Amino acid sequence: MTVPDVRLNDGAMMPQLGYGVFQVSDEEAEHAVEVALRDGYRSVDTASAYGNEEGTGRALRASGLPREELFITTKLWNSDQGYDETLRAFDASMRRLGLDYLDLYLIHWPLPERGLFLDTWRAFEKLKADGRIRSIGVSNFRIDDLRRVMDGSDTVPAVNQIELHPYFQQAGLRAFHQEHGIHTEAWAPLGQGQGLLDDPALARVAQAHGRTPAQVVLRWHLQVGNVVIPKSVTPTRIAENIDVFGFDLSPDDMKAIGELDKGTRVGPDPTSFNMA
Ligand code: NAD
Numbered sequence: 186m187t188v189p190d191v192r193l194n195d196g197a198m199m200p201q202l203g204y205g206v207f208q209v210s211d212e213e214a215e216h217a218v219e220v221a222l223r224d225g226y227r228s229v230d231t232a233s234a235y236g237n238e239e240g241t242g243r244a245l246r247a248s249g250l251p252r253e254e255l256f257i258t259t260k261l262w263n264s265d266q267g268y269d270e271t272l273r274a275f276d277a278s279m280r281r282l283g284l285d286y287l288d289l290y291l292i293h294w295p296l297p298e299r300g301l302f303l304d305t306w307r308a309f310e311k312l313k314a315d316g317r318i319r320s321i322g323v324s325n326f327r328i329d330d331l332r333r334v335m336d337g338s339d340t341v342p343a344v345n346q347i348e349l350h351p352y353f354q355q356a357g358l359r360a361f362h363q364e365h366g367i368h369t370e371a372w373a374p375l376g377q378g379q380g381l382l383d384d385p386a387l388a389r390v391a392q393a394h395g396r397t398p399a400q401v402v403l404r405w406h407l408q409v410g411n412v413v414i415p416k417s418v419t420p421t422r423i424a425e426n427i428d429v430f431g432f433d434l435s436p437d438d439m440k441a442i443g444e445l446d447k448g449t450r451v452g453p454d455p456t457s458f459n460m461a
Contacts, residue, residue, distance in 0.1 A: 186225035186427050191412060193343040194366040197320045199289065200256055201407055202427060203228025205372070205414035211240035217418045218244035224424050230346075230414040231282075232260035232293055233274060238281035246283060257284060260293040260324060261309075264461045266301040271308035275317070289320045291346055295330040296459050302330065303337045310340050322346065324372070325455040328361050335365065346370040348452045349411060351402060351445040352381050359409075370412040375399055377451045386445060390438045396429075403429045405442045 190198035204221040206214045206229065214237035218229055222244065231241045238259060245255060259282065265274035279287065290309060295302050302323075309321040322344030323334065335341055345362060349355050349371035362369045375382060378399075387398040394401065399415070403426060406413045415426040434442070453460075 186430065188225065188227065188427065188430070191368060191410075193320050193368055194341055195320055195343050197288070197343070199320070199344075199368070199412060200228040201412050202226070202403070202429070203230050203256065203258070203412070203414040204423070205230040205416040206237050206241060207232070207235055207372075207416055209235070209237055209416070209418055211237045213237075213240070213418055215240035215244045217423065219247055220420050221423050222248040222250060224427055226423075226427055227254055228256040228258070228414070230258045232262070233265070233278050233281075234260070234262045234293060238278055242281060242283035252284075256288045257282065258289040258291060259287060260291040261305065263294055263296055263459070266292070266296060266299065266305045268304045268308045271305050272312070275308075275312055279317075286316065287318045289322060289344060290318045291322045291324040291344065292326075294325045294458055295323070295327065295455055297327075297330060297456070298459065303333060306334055306338050306340070310338060313340070320344070322367075322370075325458070327455055328358060330455075331361065331365070331367065341365055342367050344368045344370050344412070346372055348373050348450055349406075350374055350376040350381060350451075351384075351387070351405065351442050352376055352447045352449050353451070354443070354446040356446075368412060369410070370414065371406055372414065373451050374406050374411070374413040374415050375402055379451055384445060386441050390434065390441060393438075394432050394434075396432060397425060399426060400429050401434065401438075401442070404432065404434050405439065408434055408439060
């Protein structure tokens, strides 16, 4: 299975579908990432806060795949925000992953009240200028946060990784991204499996295409233009979630899914989320 790439605003190419390892133990991540790489995933999304960068790194090495075929993302945790703290945290992540360069580094949460994300971003810019990171981006940033980064630095984030699924479609933020060349990456693309995948409208579309609701949701994201990083540790689902390139949703299907938006999150609200 070959996954198409999207071009980021710095010219780098990123697979439009990758594999996420949130809430997966280090040992489990090692096994699951190996399965995902065998199935054709080349992009892996982890974070220092997930506690599985080492297991992910072991799986990358065990795969024997050339480094340039892989696209690895990790994220800077909240307590590591700040210029010097970021440089140290980056080194620690790279040691755990066993990599000498990173494809994409993200500020995990903005923590707007701490006021450190611009200092953090300047350290990201330095790491990129030094060739240690190919692309730099953010996660869970709101329009105001993005404006502050763009007004206060020379670099527009390549990516904003945000909660996004048919029940929480974030049209305003997506339009802002599009206007400024920021790529939208969807976390919880399947709504974390809670409720969304039982929606009767998705069941109807899935049945019409001989696909599963999860595949229909992932196909919707791809046709909208989002990058997606679904997570599963179940081998059949890992395979199912990348098998989404052999069919197309019709304009009517897209419209029906577009109408499912409830504006409800499954995860924390970035305005108030400040876990250290
Ligand atoms: P997700 O939407 O990918 O849902 C995962 C859950 O959906 C699984 O645990 C399983 O219960 C179910 N599922 C997966 N495949 C299925 C299938 N084919 N059929 C039926 N059920 C299926 O949610 P997520 O893990 O929260 O998000 C994906 C990735 O996004 C994470 O692993 C992580 O890498 C990233 N993420 C980032 C942030 C952030 O703050 N930046 C937050 C959460 C997640």
